[in-house]
Amino acid sequence: MAEIPTHTWNFFSAGGFSQVELATGADLASLGQLDQKLWVALACPAKGLEFDDRTLALIDTDHDGRIRAPEIVAAAQWATGLLKDPDDLLRGAAALPLAAIADGSPEGARILASARQTLANLGKAGAAEISLEDTADTTKIFAATLFNGDGIIPEAAAEDPAERAALVDILACQGARTDRSGAPGIGQEQVDAFFAEAEAYSQWWAAAEGDPGRLPLGEATVAAQAALQAVRAKVDDYFSRCALAGYDPLALAALNPAEADYLALAGQDLVPAASAALPLARIGPGRPLPLRDGLNPAWAAPMAALGRLVVEPLLGPLGSLEEAQWNDLRGRFQAFEDWFKDKPAGTVEALGLARIRELLAGGARAGLTALIARDQALEPEADAIEAVEKLIRLHRDLHRLCLNFVNFRTFYHRQEPAIFQAGTLYLDQRSCELTMAVEDPARHATMAGMAGAYLAYCECVRRATGEKRTIVAVISQGDDDNLMVGRNGIFYDRKGNDWDATISRIVSNPISLRQAFWAPYKKIVKVVEEQIAKRAAAANAHTHGEIGKTVEGTAKPAPAKPEEKKVDVGTVAALGVAVGAISTALAYFMGLFKGIAPWQFPLLAAALALAISLPSMVLAFMQLRKRNLGPILDANGWALNARARINVPFGASLTGIAKLPPGSTVTAGDRFAEKRSLWPRLLVLLFLAWWAMSYLKEEGWIYKWTDGRHGKPGPEIHEKR
Numbered sequence: 001m002a003e004i005p006t007h008t009w010n011f012f013s014a015g016g017f018s019q020v021e022l023a024t025g026a027d028l029a030s031l032g033q034l035d036q037k038l039w040v041a042l043a044c045p046a047k048g049l050e051f052d053d054r055t056l057a058l059i060d061t062d063h064d065g066r067i068r069a070p071e072i073v074a075a076a077q078w079a080t081g082l083l084k085d086p087d088d089l090l091r092g093a094a095a096l097p098l099a100a101i102a103d104g105s106p107e108g109a110r111i112l113a114s115a116r117q118t119l120a121n122l123g124k125a126g127a128a129e130i131s132l133e134d135t136a137d138t139t140k141i142f143a144a145t146l147f148n149g150d151g152i153i154p155e156a157a158a159e160d161p162a163e164r165a166a167l168v169d170i171l172a173c174q175g176a177r178t179d180r181s182g183a184p185g186i187g188q189e190q191v192d193a194f195f196a197e198a199e200a201y202s203q204w205w206a207a208a209e210g211d212p213g214r215l216p217l218g219e220a221t222v223a224a225q226a227a228l229q230a231v232r233a234k235v236d237d238y239f240s241r242c243a244l245a246g247y248d249p250l251a252l253a254a255l256n257p258a259e260a261d262y263l264a265l266a267g268q269d270l271v272p273a274a275s276a277a278l279p280l281a282r283i284g285p286g287r288p289l290p291l292r293d294g295l296n297p298a299w300a301a302p303m304a305a306l307g308r309l310v311v312e313p314l315l316g317p318l319g320s321l322e323e324a325q326w327n328d329l330r331g332r333f334q335a336f337e338d339w340f341k342d343k344p345a346g347t348v349e350a351l352g353l354a355r356i357r358e359l360l361a362g363g364a365r366a367g368l369t370a371l372i373a374r375d376q377a378l379e380p381e382a383d384a385i386e387a388v389e390k391l392i393r394l395h396r397d398l399h400r401l402c403l404n405f406v407n408f409r410t411f412y413h414r415q416e417p418a419i420f421q422a423g424t425l426y427l428d429q430r431s432c433e434l435t436m437a438v439e440d441p442a443r444h445a446t447m448a449g450m451a452g453a454y455l456a457y458c459e460c461v462r463r464a465t466g467e468k469r470t471i472v473a474v475i476s477q478g479d480d481d482n483l484m485v486g487r488n489g490i491f492y493d494r495k496g497n498d499w500d501a502t503i504s505r506i507v508s509n510p511i512s513l514r515q516a517f518w519a520p521y522k523k524i525v526k527v528v529e530e531q532i533a534k535r536a537a538a539a540n541a542h543t544h545g546e547i548g549k550t551v552e553g554t555a556k557p558a559p560a561k562p563e564e565k566k567v568d569v570g571t572v573a574a575l576g577v578a579v580g581a582i583s584t585a586l587a588y589f590m591g592l593f594k595g596i597a598p599w600q601f602p603l604l605a606a607a608l609a610l611a612i613s614l615p616s617m618v619l620a621f622m623q624l625r626k627r628n629l630g631p632i633l634d635a636n637g638w639a640l641n642a643r644a645r646i647n648v649p650f651g652a653s654l655t656g657i658a659k660l661p662p663g664s665t666v667t668a669g670d671r672f673a674e675k676r677s678l679w680p681r682l683l684v685l686l687f688l689a690w691w692a693m694s695y696l697k698e699e700g701w702i703y704k705w706t707d708g709r710h711g712k713p714g715p716e717i718h719e720k721r
Helices: 025-029 053-059 069-081 086-090 106-121 132-136 161-174 188-209 218-247 249-255 259-266 297-315 323-332 334-340 353-361 364-376 379-402 409-413 441-451 513-554 569-591 598-626 630-634 648-654 679-698 701-705 715-720
Strands: 011-014 017-020 041-045 066-068 152-154 184-187 423-426 430-432 435-438 454-462 467-475 488-493 498-507 655-657
Touching (some): 025 069, 041 069, 053 069, 069 379, 106 379, 161 184, 161 188, 161 353, 184 188, 188 353, 218 249, 218 297, 297 323, 423 435, 423 467, 430 467, 441 454, 441 630, 467 498, 679 701
Antiparallel strands (some): 041 066, 152 184, 430 655, 435 467, 454 467
């Protein structure tokens, strides 16, 4: 069953629609009762706004990167429920007074206790309020605490020497996690993993200890097997070569290094490793492998380890090794190698079997587990610090966010920029305050073009840091005569940083009715200028061509004078017809004004101008009426729930044009200024004089003033006659 609204709302009108007032804490607490059809926005991105990202992240409880209406409702209800006076949210204060926290509920009491504990840890036990700076550095807050609810204990938390030593061993094998105090520590996961590895390693060794064949040298078998494995392939190669030499003496020379091999070595700086590819020793039929003298220098150290760790313990001190002895040694380690393949993975081996079994037999595991549980018991109090931070942030930011989401009071009342306004763009003697950050201008322009606004997309760069960003600016005053791709300006972001801005894309729409009025005439002037330029270029090309012909002609003998042509009667007749047609057209045009009184000419001119400009103005008026913010914000990831109109007066406030300050003076006398021609003024004066004389003559004033000698009688004289 739907909830019955109990809150009474007030509304104001802006942007062509009604918006809800959020003037009290009760308004914020009751947002859940407000029909979402009356919200201005239903969703917005959690990043890229001129708003605290951390506050938005705390409101974004599902962590999907978007702030939605239910999350705003939840944040408002949570914050108002934890304050004694919900109206405190309207003040937007940065610090939260401890006395303002409602501690009547368990959560409120826990948050208040956490706030006081935080201040105490920072040496501010008597403080009456807490700020974001106090909660920003959790390392500083917990610097003096050993148990802080994060389930991680540092070395200092273990007072028992055995437990501390075990903790150090676990840190060495499992790695460290950072405690809230900033110190390295371990958690239950590291403890369990360490002792599981230790148990597996101990049991693996126990399986070998029950079978003497697996450990021919006891614990030293591991090192002995490693020494044997290091030279195994090379020793097998040596005895194989000796066997082949015994099979065919002709192969002996090929099986030993050739003179060319030594010449290649002689051409470089000799180090023991340079001869590693050569055989272990001189090859001969049935020849034993020397263990000391006559060995390849590159293998002297590994062979010495083989003799010390394998040969001497099992066969006694020998100077050389027969192939049968070598095969015997390999056989003795076969059972070990089969067992060694099942060695459990882990890092505890470095501690040694004795230390591992000591840890397993002692009570270190139980002690460390108890310390971790003691730390975790404080988790609710410690986690409340995040709740304290969230309450401080909502105390400061929630009302401002609602004034840019539930309604658009901030944007329409113009007391401060809205959270989606990125800064101010200065371009072509105007300042554009409605600017927004854009990630993909091409995709953005597809949607934003439906807003009916003139949009200029700019690529912005900070030369000092190399930072780049793209913005879109709404231009709502002036004209577009000098706006073009490539035009440069300066963009100031909300932090006051300046960026070099260059127009990269334009979405052209009417800017104002004034621009629409003059647009047809500007087009006519542009067409005339283009035609004049084309004619001038053609004439210039023709002149240069004629000059070229003349120059070429001077270098050639003069041609015979052609016979003078007679006048073509047909051409003369055609010219006459053309002149007559032009004269007739002029006479017809002048005849249109025959019945019009001179004083009516200004009205006729005004009507003609209006007829030319009216279609453009009507179209502009219709588009300006549709101009709205919705598509622009939708293209930026918002879900706007209203048209949010930008009418002509409001649009004019968003774009400022250059004006001299009140009281300014302008010093005349620009010595480089172009001299104005008198002809335009003279023609205007002559037209006005002609118009005045025609009017006086038509009305009979000149007839009266000259006693009937000039002009014609006025209407009243005709009536008397």
